[in-house]
Structure formats: structure tokens, C-alpha cells
Amino acid sequence: MTEPLRITVWNENVHEREQPEIAELYPDGIHGAIINGVQQLLPDASMTAATLEQPEHGLSEATLAETDVLFWWGHRAHDAVDGAIVDRVAQHVLSGMGLVVLHSGHFSRIFIRLMGTTCSLRWRNDGDRETVWSVAPGHPITVGVPDPLVLPEHETYGEFFDVPPPDELVFISSFSGGEVFRSGLTYRRGLGRIFYFSPGDQNYPIYHRADIHRVLANAAEWAKPRVERALPQVSNRPRGWFQDESIAE
Amino acid sequence: MTEPLRITVWNENVHEREQPEIAELYPDGIHGAIINGVQQLLPDASMTAATLEQPEHGLSEATLAETDVLFWWGHRAHDAVDGAIVDRVAQHVLSGMGLVVLHSGHFSRIFIRLMGTTCSLRWRNDGDRETVWSVAPGHPITVGVPDPLVLPEHETYGEFFDVPPPDELVFISSFSGGEVFRSGLTYRRGLGRIFYFSPGDQNYPIYHRADIHRVLANAAEWAKPRVERALPQVSNRPRGWFQDESIAE
Amino acid sequence: MTEPLRITVWNENVHEREQPEIAELYPDGIHGAIINGVQQLLPDASMTAATLEQPEHGLSEATLAETDVLFWWGHRAHDAVDGAIVDRVAQHVLSGMGLVVLHSGHFSRIFIRLMGTTCSLRWRNDGDRETVWSVAPGHPITVGVPDPLVLPEHETYGEFFDVPPPDELVFISSFSGGEVFRSGLTYRRGLGRIFYFSPGDQNYPIYHRADIHRVLANAAEWAKPRVERALPQVSNRPRGWFQDESIAE
Amino acid sequence: MTEPLRITVWNENVHEREQPEIAELYPDGIHGAIINGVQQLLPDASMTAATLEQPEHGLSEATLAETDVLFWWGHRAHDAVDGAIVDRVAQHVLSGMGLVVLHSGHFSRIFIRLMGTTCSLRWRNDGDRETVWSVAPGHPITVGVPDPLVLPEHETYGEFFDVPPPDELVFISSFSGGEVFRSGLTYRRGLGRIFYFSPGDQNYPIYHRADIHRVLANAAEWAKPRVERALPQVSNRPRGWFQDESIAE
Numbered sequence: 001m002t003e004p005l006r007i008t009v010w011n012e013n014v015h016e017r018e019q020p021e022i023a024e025l026y027p028d029g030i031h032g033a034i035i036n037g038v039q040q041l042l043p044d045a046s047m048t049a050a051t052l053e054q055p056e057h058g059l060s061e062a063t064l065a066e067t068d069v070l071f072w073w074g075h076r077a078h079d080a081v082d083g084a085i086v087d088r089v090a091q092h093v094l095s096g097m098g099l100v101v102l103h104s105g106h107f108s109r110i111f112i113r114l115m116g117t118t119c120s121l122r123w124r125n126d127g128d129r130e131t132v133w134s135v136a137p138g139h140p141i142t143v144g145v146p147d148p149l150v151l152p153e154h155e156t157y158g159e160f161f162d163v164p165p166p167d168e169l170v171f172i173s174s175f176s177g178g179e180v181f182r183s184g185l186t187y188r189r190g191l192g193r194i195f196y197f198s199p200g201d202q203n204y205p206i207y208h209r210a211d212i213h214r215v216l217a218n219a220a221e222w223a224k225p226r227v228e229r230a231l232p233q234v235s236n237r238p239r240g241w242f243q244d245e246s247i248a249e
Numbered sequence: 250m251t252e253p254l255r256i257t258v259w260n261e262n263v264h265e266r267e268q269p270e271i272a273e274l275y276p277d278g279i280h281g282a283i284i285n286g287v288q289q290l291l292p293d294a295s296m297t298a299a300t301l302e303q304p305e306h307g308l309s310e311a312t313l314a315e316t317d318v319l320f321w322w323g324h325r326a327h328d329a330v331d332g333a334i335v336d337r338v339a340q341h342v343l344s345g346m347g348l349v350v351l352h353s354g355h356f357s358r359i360f361i362r363l364m365g366t367t368c369s370l371r372w373r374n375d376g377d378r379e380t381v382w383s384v385a386p387g388h389p390i391t392v393g394v395p396d397p398l399v400l401p402e403h404e405t406y407g408e409f410f411d412v413p414p415p416d417e418l419v420f421i422s423s424f425s426g427g428e429v430f431r432s433g434l435t436y437r438r439g440l441g442r443i444f445y446f447s448p449g450d451q452n453y454p455i456y457h458r459a460d461i462h463r464v465l466a467n468a469a470e471w472a473k474p475r476v477e478r479a480l481p482q483v484s485n486r487p488r489g490w491f492q493d494e495s496i497a498e
Numbered sequence: 499m500t501e502p503l504r505i506t507v508w509n510e511n512v513h514e515r516e517q518p519e520i521a522e523l524y525p526d527g528i529h530g531a532i533i534n535g536v537q538q539l540l541p542d543a544s545m546t547a548a549t550l551e552q553p554e555h556g557l558s559e560a561t562l563a564e565t566d567v568l569f570w571w572g573h574r575a576h577d578a579v580d581g582a583i584v585d586r587v588a589q590h591v592l593s594g595m596g597l598v599v600l601h602s603g604h605f606s607r608i609f610i611r612l613m614g615t616t617c618s619l620r621w622r623n624d625g626d627r628e629t630v631w632s633v634a635p636g637h638p639i640t641v642g643v644p645d646p647l648v649l650p651e652h653e654t655y656g657e658f659f660d661v662p663p664p665d666e667l668v669f670i671s672s673f674s675g676g677e678v679f680r681s682g683l684t685y686r687r688g689l690g691r692i693f694y695f696s697p698g699d700q701n702y703p704i705y706h707r708a709d710i711h712r713v714l715a716n717a718a719e720w721a722k723p724r725v726e727r728a729l730p731q732v733s734n735r736p737r738g739w740f741q742d743e744s745i746a747e
Numbered sequence: 748m749t750e751p752l753r754i755t756v757w758n759e760n761v762h763e764r765e766q767p768e769i770a771e772l773y774p775d776g777i778h779g780a781i782i783n784g785v786q787q788l789l790p791d792a793s794m795t796a797a798t799l800e801q802p803e804h805g806l807s808e809a810t811l812a813e814t815d816v817l818f819w820w821g822h823r824a825h826d827a828v829d830g831a832i833v834d835r836v837a838q839h840v841l842s843g844m845g846l847v848v849l850h851s852g853h854f855s856r857i858f859i860r861l862m863g864t865t866c867s868l869r870w871r872n873d874g875d876r877e878t879v880w881s882v883a884p885g886h887p888i889t890v891g892v893p894d895p896l897v898l899p900e901h902e903t904y905g906e907f908f909d910v911p912p913p914d915e916l917v918f919i920s921s922f923s924g925g926e927v928f929r930s931g932l933t934y935r936r937g938l939g940r941i942f943y944f945s946p947g948d949q950n951y952p953i954y955h956r957a958d959i960h961r962v963l964a965n966a967a968e969w970a971k972p973r974v975e976r977a978l979p980q981v982s983n984r985p986r987g988w989f990q991d992e993s994i995a996e
Contacts, residue, residue, distance in 0.1 A: 090365075094366060094367055113365060114365040115365055116339075116363040116365040116438060117343060117439050118343055118439060118480065118482075120483040120484075121484075122483075122484040122486070123483070123484075123485055124485055124486065124487065124488060128488075156488075158484075160481060162343070162481035164436070164437070164438060165416055167414055177488045177489060178489070178491065178492075187413070188413070188414060189365060189366050189413060190366050190367060190411055232369045232409060232411035233367075233369055234369040234370065234371075235369075235407075236371070236372055236373055237371070237373065239373060239377075239405075239426045240426060240427070242427065
């Protein structure tokens with residue numbers, strides 16, 4: 001349906017600009033690292049960055065209309081995201097645009113809006129080893145991903161993660177301190193598909209890893225729309241409309 | 250945990266006050282009919298009405314704190330419900346209060362908030378026969394409910410109903426014109442339980458039926474909280490907290 | 499992963515050989531009609547028939563090993579299917595082969611084996627109109643399928659259909675007599691994907707319809723394996739195996 | 748519906764009779780430990796043991812007919828369980844009897860039958876700490892259960908656990924070596940409810956713990972039938988049967 005795949009990677013881009021140690025880890029920004037990595041796996045994809053400081057946060061109506069899958073990374077500046085932009089993104093997701101929410105994006109306004117829950121969780125930042133296990137072998141998002149995928153050091157996220165029970169549970173992580181976390185979750189909402197993937201704290205070079213690029217590339221392919229974008233609408237048609245061509249939709 | 254069960258039935262109470270033909274059908278209001286019917290099946294329950302025109306729509310913090318299960322009926326006045334009250338109800342649901350959303354309540358602000366989708370659907374009002382089939386025999390909500398439950402005349406709701414895939418699909422309705430509708434749906438959100446049940450248009454005497462009372466009474470029992478009310482919170486505790494009593498929660 | 503797609507259409511092929519009126523409806527057999535129709539939509543696919551009367555019912559180990567997706571149509575001769583062949587098919591499905599079970603195949607030994615339930619349902623054969631509604635717009639199986647898909651005359655299947663709650667509910671049918679039926683269901687089992695689709699009684703020319711071919715072609719694409727075929731195995735490896743290459747799998 | 752609750756605890760009872768070190772750990776058998784513990788929490792329940800060496804493995808038709816919830820512990824002697832008894836138990840579960848499958852019971856014939864998958868998993872027995880986390884706060888099975896529930900030493904079970912995606916994921920365990928396991932799973936099958944709970948290896952005194960008793964008692968209450976026992980049956984009734992009392996079921 002959509003060839004080539006058009007991916008927009010949104011990043012609040014605050015840590016990288018304000019903290020030299022993060023800038024050193026991500027000299028092209030987290031968005032740049034994601035684009036560099038995923039582009040190698042999806043050479044035909046059209047990948048673009050959008051960031052908070054741009055006009056309309058880089059998410060104009062025109063940009064979203066031409067985006068098949070939107071990646072979302074945010075952390076410190078969730079509240080700086082304009083409500084009208086959140087509305088706009090939600091409309092596009094419900095109309096069929098794919099959305100991949102990353103790490104601390106669990107607390108983004110767009111994710112909370114689409115989930116309807118607090119999206120709260122446990123966390124501590126002690127550089128634990130995170131081991132990401134697949135519980136859905138054969139799922140398109142796990143193809144080519146090592147099982148387990150081992151992150152030698154990462155921030156710890158732990159349950160209870162207050163999200164709706166997912167349509168599909170894809171990954172579960174354990175941390176060396178003993179916590180577990182549902183780290184890969186799929187949701188269908190409206191005509192859109194949402195994937196949440198928890199690895200990716202700004203303090204660790206997660207987005208430079210080939211195995212993580214593989215998950216993100218798979219997620220983009222999985223989340224892309226299969227049909228014309230259209231927001232579900234209330235419909236009032238007369239009895240028998242579906243059998244009478246003169247009154248059919 | 251909560252004995253006796255405390256149920257608050259919220260109704261916008263507009264049709265009954267403004268349209269004589271509806272007032273004739275529901276002289277005690279839709280809320281009154283629900284309370285009269287469910288009370289017979291749950292004689293120990295404490296049942297109270299709350300309506301839009303009351304201060305805080307009858308949904309003060311104190312009222313919600315003492316409500317185990319909230320029923321919600323609204324139609325014409327969804328936009329008249331104050332956003333702060335919607336926030337308050339959402340917090341209570343995520344903290345464990347049960348919520349039973351009825352019929353046109355699919356477009357209520359509280360339901361859209363908790364679902365994250367448009368909650369749109371097809372409709373037409375032609376007095377079709379609605380036949381409500383159970384697809385979850387043995388589920389507590391279906392116990393004692395005729396299968397099928399036949400409503401000789403009702404408004405037609407049809408798919409696509411834009412809600413998240415439910416945790417459990419309990420009822421599916423057909424209409425004599427050919428439409429189908431997922432008419433009984435359960436959701437867990439936060440610590441709370443939500444049941445959506447579509448029968449109940451104001452133009453038909455649905456809420457005077459014993460079989461409908463049975464569904465509503467079952468839903469109340471099913472949705473009631475099992476644990477202390479508590480909003481899921483972000484938590485940051487040191488490594489190993491769960492093994493060291495001195496730092497445990 | 500598998501190009502071109504290799505589809506085997508299994509049919510018990512009893513009605514067509516024993517009943518002239520069915521032979522007239524399906525001169526090439528139900529399997530022939532399915533192959534003729536789907537092949538037009540998937541011109542690159544390699545499509546083969548297999549039938550009950552062939553050695554090993556046409557389902558040798560070699561055939562299954564080279565089958566990406568197996569369609570299954572059976573009705574009168576479920577008990578004539580050899581248990582060893584049922585075992586073999588089950589192993590291939592759990593190892594990743596796709597399976598599309600059609601109509602009265604709900605009572606096939608392979609479907610009951612994989613579901614674990616009785617797979618019983620209501621039925622009556624009165625030539626009702628069946629209206630197949632999508633409840634998963636945007637799902638790959640619904641792309642290009644009319645919503646609703648109307649079958650002017652068909653056998654009636656009704657709830658309660660005793661199958662596990664599906665991973666995804668794709669279609670719901672209504673019948674002019676009032677019954678409803680969950681007519682399109684997806685399941686993941688092992689590494690395999692299963693789709694059950696209820697239209698297709700031998701007395702009606704369902705498999706000559708282009709809209710039905712579209713559903714079947716979509717289902718084949720959806721069900722095809724994404725990874726190397728492998729039966730899930732019990733695994734006993736030493737502590738830390740996933741971090742020590744010398745002991746890794 | 749069923750008062751008092753009638754629980755039958757089935758145990759193959761082989762380790763306890765053949766290995767003195769297990770007999771020392773479980774002088775009353777694993778079944779005895781479970782009964783002793785759960786009875787304290789459900790003083791009104793009628794609890795009975797049944798074991799492999801009894802006639803019909805202690806699972807006569809009469810016994811099952813009077814059992815609301817059956818617990819199942821097996822490990823070394825799965826193949827010694829008679830196929831006819833497995834059939835009988837399956838029929839009762841699909842008819843509404845609750846089933847709680849414990850630990851190595853994942854490889855029991857009854858569990859494989861009802862799941863339809865291989866039910867294989869990873870394992871190693873190194874005395875790791877197992878930490879059992881709730882991912883369904885408010886679920887009846889988690890009420891009063893510490894979160895996390897910590898088992899200082901236990902056998903390790905790890906993913907991929909080849910079972911159908913559960914209706915509800917209740918618990919996830921981590922092990923000190925890094926593995927994760929979906930350790931508490933619910934399934935509806937036919938009219939019955941099934942709960943799988945992984946803790947409980949014979950080499951560890953798991954079933955002497957009060958927190959484990961709490962899980963088991965909750966599971967029994969959750970799994971008990973709500974309706975008359977009845978196996979789902981194929982049904983063939985004339986058009987309109989549900990509106991004509993003379994032909995209704």
C-alpha cells in the first residue's frame with residue numbers, strides 16, 4: 001500500500017542539547033541514532049526527524065499525512081508538547097498511522113491519551129543488566145532479534161506497568177536486581193497500530209545497537225497502515241443500506 | 250471486601266425532563282428504573298442516583314469515594330459534563346472503582362477518556378428486534394440471563410464500534426435489519442473494571458425488563474473492587490527493596 | 499522468507515464425488531474452486547490440492563514440509579482422517595506452518611486438537627442471508643474485503659461456538675433468522691498462525707465469489723511463516739548460557 | 748451456586764513415595780501440604796486428595812461430578828495417566844469444572860489436551876531466587892498476595908513457554924540467573940476456567956508457604972463454576988426457535 005515506507009522519528013531532543021555527556025553519547029541526537037540504524041535495515045524507507053523545538057514540534061498536518069509510522073521519544077519535556085499537536089497525532093493514529101513509543105515515552109501525553117491509563121511504572125537507574133526475552137516467537141517484530149537480547153547496562157523499569165492488557169505481549173525483560181517488565185507490547189486502536197518498546201534510556205548507548213535497530217525496523221514494518229487513512233466516524237444510514245446500492249456508502 | 254455493595258447510578262436526566270413521551274416511559278427517570286430493578290436483585294446493595302443537574306453532577310469526591318460501582322447513562326448532554334468531574338471519575342476507576350457504561354454512554358467523555366478511541370459506531374432508530382447472544386457462557390455477567398435475550402424493539406447499533414479489543418467479549422447483538430454489535434464488553438484499566446452494555450435507548454422500555462436487571466446486577470457484582478482503592482503510582486525504590494524490610498513499601 | 503508462497507488446499511472431497519448436485523456446483527471440487535479463485539489474486543503462489551483419498555491423505559511429511567499455508571475443508575469424513583496425519587499436521591502448525599480452517603472444518607480432528615475445546619456450535623440450513631461484518635478494520639485479512647460481505651443464501655451457524663477466545667476477532671456474521679456467529683478468528687499456537695473462517699457450505703456457491711477469494715488470499719498471506727520451521731522444545735541449559743558463547747544455543 | 752466449595756487435589760504422588768528426601772519435605776505428600784494450607788484459608792471448603800495409584804487415579808465420574816475445582820500436580824508419571832481419565836477430566840473442565848494446574852503439570856496430558864500446544868519450556872534446577880510479580884493488581888487471584896512474592900530458592904522455568912496467549916496474564920516471575928516466565932495464566936475453555944501457576948517443584952518447600960496458599964485459595968475461588976455443569980453441544984433447531992416457546996430449548 002505505502003511504498004516506500006515513510007517514517008518520522010520524533011524526539012524531544014532536550015537531553016542532547018543540555019547535557020554534554022548525553023550529547024557525547026548521541027552526537028546526532030537520539031533521533032539521529034535511530035534513523036542511522038534503521039535506515040541500514042530499511043534502505044528504501046524515507047526517514048525524517050522531527051523535534052520539539054521545531055514549529056508545531058515538526059508535526060504539521062502535512063507531515064503526519066505523509067507519515068506511515070511515527071516513532072516517539074520523550075522524557076523531560078512531556079508537558080511542553082502542545083495539546084493540539086497531541087490531538088492531531090491521536091487522530092492520525094486512530095485513522096491508521098502506526099505509532100512506536102519508546103522508553104520514557106510511556107509518560108508522553110500521546111501515549112497516555114491513547115491508553116487511557118496512568119502508564120505509571122517502577123524505575124531505578126543502577127545500570128542493571130536487562131535481558132529482553134521473546135514470548136511471541138514467529139511474531140514479525142521478533143524476526144531476526146536475538147532471544148534473549150542482552151543489554152549489559154540499562155535503566156530498570158519494573159511492574160506494575162499501568163497500561164491496558166496488550167493485544168499481544170511480545171517481549172518481557174528481567175533486570176539483574178530482580179524486576180520484570182512487559183517491554184514489548186502491541187495495541188490496535190481505531191485503524192492504527194501501536195507498539196511500545198521500553199529499552200532506550202538516554203544514559204546508555206542503546207540506540208547504537210544492531211539488535212535494537214532490528215526491533216525498530218521490524219516494528220515499523222509491522223505498524224505501517226494497510227488501508228487508506230480514515231478516522232472512524234459515526235454513521236447513520238437507513239435500514240438495508242448495505243443491500244441497496246443506491247444508498248450504500 | 251465491600252459489604253454491602255454501594256452503587257451510584259448516574260444519569261444525565263435530560264430526556265426525561267424535556268420530552269413528555271420519555272417521561273411517561275420513565276416516570277422515575279432512567280436512573281430510577283435501574284435502581285428499582287437492580288435493587289430487587291441485590292436487596293442488600295446501597296443504591297443512589299446522581300444526575301447532571303446536581304452540584305458537581307452529584308459526583309463529589311466524597312460520593313465517589315463511597316461508590317463501589319458507578320453506572321453511567323448519558324446521551325444528549327455529554328459536553329455538559331465538566332472536565333474536572335470526568336478527571337475525577339477516571340481517577341476513581343483507575344484506582345479500583347467499577348464502571349458500567351450504558352448505551353449512548355459510548356460517547357460520554359468518561360468512556361472516550363478511558364478507551365482512548367473515538368468510540369464511534371453505526372446507528373439507526375427503526376425499532377428493529379435486537380437479539381443479544383452470549384459468547385461467554387459461565388461468565389459471571391451471563392449467569393441467569395436468557396440466551397438469547399430478545400428485545401422486540403430497540404434502536405440499532407452496528408459495527409464498526411471503534412473501541413479497543415475488549416479483554417472479554419460477553420455479548421453480541423444482531424438486529425433484524427442485519428447489523429451486528431459487540432454489545433457486552435469488559436475491560437480492566439488500572440485497578441478498575443469496566444463493563445459496556447449497549448441496550449438501553451430512552452425511547453424503549455428496556456430498563457423495565459427483568460432480564461436487563463439481571464445483566465446490570467451481575468455487572469455490578471463483577472465490577473466491584475476487590476482491593477483497597479489506590480491510583481497506580483510511579484515508584485522509585487533502591488535496588489533490592491523487596492528483600493530488605495527496612496526499605497520495603 | 500518464503501517466496502513464492504506455497505499453499506496446499508486440503509479437501510475431504512466426498513460430497514463432490516457422491517452427490518451430483520454438489521458436483522454440479524463444484525465440478526473441480528471445493529479445492530479446485532478455492533485454488534482457481536485464490537490463484538488469480540496470488541499469481542505467484544504455488545497452489546496444490548490434497549484430498550482424503552490420496553495416500554496419506556495427500557499430506558506426506560515432504561508435502562507439509564514444503565507447505566507454507568494449509569487450507570482445510572472437511573465435513574462428513576472427519577473420522578476418516580488418520581490420527582497419525584492429524585499429529586503430523588499439528589506438529590507442522592506448532593512449528594510455524596499456517597493453517598486456514600474453513601466452515602465445517604470446525605469439527606475436524608486437527609482443529610479440535612489445536613483448540614482443545616469441543617468446537618461445537620448451532621446450525622440450521624435454511625438458506626438465510628449471511629452478512630459478514632468486519633470488527634477489525636485495517637487488519638491484513640480485511641483489506642479489500644467489502645464491509646459487510648453479503649452472502650444472499652447460506653447455512654446458518656450460531657453461537658455459542660465453543661472455541662477459545664480468539665487472539666483477534668476479525669469478522670462477525672449475522673443471519674436473517676437472528677443468529678450471530680464469530681465467523682473470522684485468529685489464533686497463534688506455537689510458532690504457527692491459525693485462521694478460522696466460517697463461510698463455505700457445500701450447498702452454496704460460496705467459493706466462486708471474488709470477495710471470498712479475497713478473504714482467503716489475505717488469510718494465506720497473513721498465516722504464512724516468518725521464521726524457520728521449528729517445533730518448540732524443552733530446553734535445559736546451564737545458568738548464564740545466554741551470556742557465555744561457549745554454551746549458547 | 749456451589750456451597751461449600753468442593754476441591755479435589757490430584758497428585759501423582761511418586762516422588763514422595765520413592766525419594767526419602769522428598770518424603771521428608773512433604774511427609775503428607777504434596778497433596779497433603781496443599782490441603783493443609785488451603786483449608787486454613789477456606790475453612791468451609793470440602794477438600795479431598797486423589798492420587799495416581801488409586802483406582803481410576805481417584806478420579807471416578809462420581810468424584811469429578813462432585814468436584815468444583817480440581818488441582819493437578821504431576822511430574823514423572825504423566826504417561827501413566829490413563830487416556831480415558833484424561834478424556835473424562837477434559838469433559839468436566841469444558842462442562843464447567845475449574846482446573847488449577849501446578850508447576851510440572853504443564854507437561855501433563857490434561858494440560859496439553861486443553862491447550863493444544865506442546866507446553867514446552869526452559870528449565871534448570873540451580874536453586875535460583877524466584878521473584879513472582881503481579882501484573883494484574885485487583886485481579887481476584889492476586890488479592891492478599893505479596894507483590895512481589897519472593898521464593899528464596901526454586902527451580903528455574905524460562906520462556907519460551909509454548910502455551911496459547913492467556914486470557915489474562917496474572918503473574919510474571921524472574922529468576923536470579925536472568926530468565927523470565929509467565930507464571931500465572933488464566934484461560935476460559937468451554938464453560939470451565941483454568942489457572943496455571945508455575946511455583947511448586949518437589950525439591951523445595953513451596954507448598955508450605957502461606958503466600959502460596961493464598962494464591963491457591965484465591966485460584967480455587969476464581970475457578971469455581973458459576974452455572975450448572977453442561978458440555979457445549981452441537982444444536983440444530985428450526986428458524987426462530989428462540990421466539991417460539993413451543994420449540995425453545
